[in-house]
């Protein structure tokens with residue numbers, strides 16, 4: 001049937017989806033290749049969350065089109081969020097043979113078989129039920145240490161800046177039984193860590209099983225494994241989830257809690273359903289139950305009508321929380337979203353840029369301070385493999401999701417090792433075997 005190459009952009013959900021696509025195509029006899037020049041089918045699993053993500057992918061499609069022309073018979077397909085957002089217009093360029101949205105991956109074998117020069121195929125139907133719950137993903141993680149498990153799809157929030165509800169459709173939860181089964185299979189295959197994925201994991205519900213219950217079920221089903229999850233929404237993360245975490249040693253002490261802004265005026269315009277005070281209350285609750293829990297966040301600089309005062313509110317919130325890590329973005333207007341329809345994108349690019357730089361500079365200091373507080377502590381880390389810079393050293397993450405490196409020739413990927421922190425950079429804890 002030929003070789004398939006898939007290039008994946010965007011969030012962890014897309015990585016998990018690529019693993020599902022490989023499984024679906026593998027069943028039909030396709031094999032996987034890591035070399036696009038060898039591939040008979042080139043698929044790009046895409047992200048629409050910001051304009052620069054889309055621009056980068058468009059550049060890649062140009063490149064793939066060169067291969068496609070040089071090697072007749074090679075098919076190029078667009079999957080994921082751009083496929084869903086841009087639909088037929090992706091076909092107009094004549095550079096793409098297949099367009100499949102996030103809920104259409106079961107149709108891929110049919111679409112690929114039917115695609116021919118001048119006859120592109122498209123399926124961008126969104127579903128209220130599809131969770132790919134019965135499909136065992138073909139895992140990409142090379143060293144078999146850490147696996148993603150998708151627990152839900154879609155999003156029912158309507159944050160005004162965000163394109164995800166349009167590209168991923170309505171929220172739906174996967175059956176808890178298939179999730180537990182997948183976690184147990186990961187354990188049997190030698191994986192040491194699973195990350196439960198959803199745009200808003202706290203909204204998970206399958207009958208009586210909510211997210212707190214699911215988390216407990218997974219953690220108890222695979223006691224030898226580490227369990228992580230992402231993403232939590234400040235408006236929904238419940239005490240029950242925090243209590244479940246604090247009662248179990250194998251649920252990692254890290255919560256990704258995107259704040260987006262420190263200004264109540266901006267939060268309201270963004271249609272986030274919490275206030276600055278509400279966010280700080282959740283942070284306080286996390287820390288009272290789990291003093292050693294790391295908290296990371298996402299933030300958007302320069303959302304519509306953001307003033308210097310709003311921006312200073314974001315800086316002061318960062319200072320007050322002292323995030324351990326952050327993903328920081330400039331606002332990018334997305335067509336069709338509520339913000340694009342209602343609010344002018346009126347913060348000048350140079351102002352957005354300067355504000356983002358200020359947030360980054362602050363977070364760099366906060367990350368360094370957070371790491372310095374760890375000097376002298378001992379952590380259990382899960383070995384990922386040799387460090388990139390120095391093959392004599394190993395690297396791996398602690399429960400708080402901080403990257404540790406240490407000199408070691410005795411252990412290998414997948415081992416749990418205790419290390420003591422001697423020094424740090426802003427990005428890494430420099431350790432020795434404890």
Ligand code: SAH
Nearest residue numbers: 161162199231258298299300329330331332
């Ligand atoms: N479901 C997750 C986030 C998904 S998108 C949540 O609700 O937290 C990941 C991050 O991209 C968001 O947290 C936000 O910070 C950023 N983002 C989303 N839309 C954006 C836009 N239009 N411009 C800039 N950043 C955006």
Ligand code: SF4
Nearest residue numbers: 155157159162164199
């Ligand atoms: Fe987007 Fe908000 Fe849904 Fe996150 S919760 S995916 S930011 S709409």
Ligand code: F3S
Nearest residue numbers: 010011047048049081
């Ligand atoms: Fe991007 Fe879609 Fe994920 S827009 S961030 S790939 S849900």
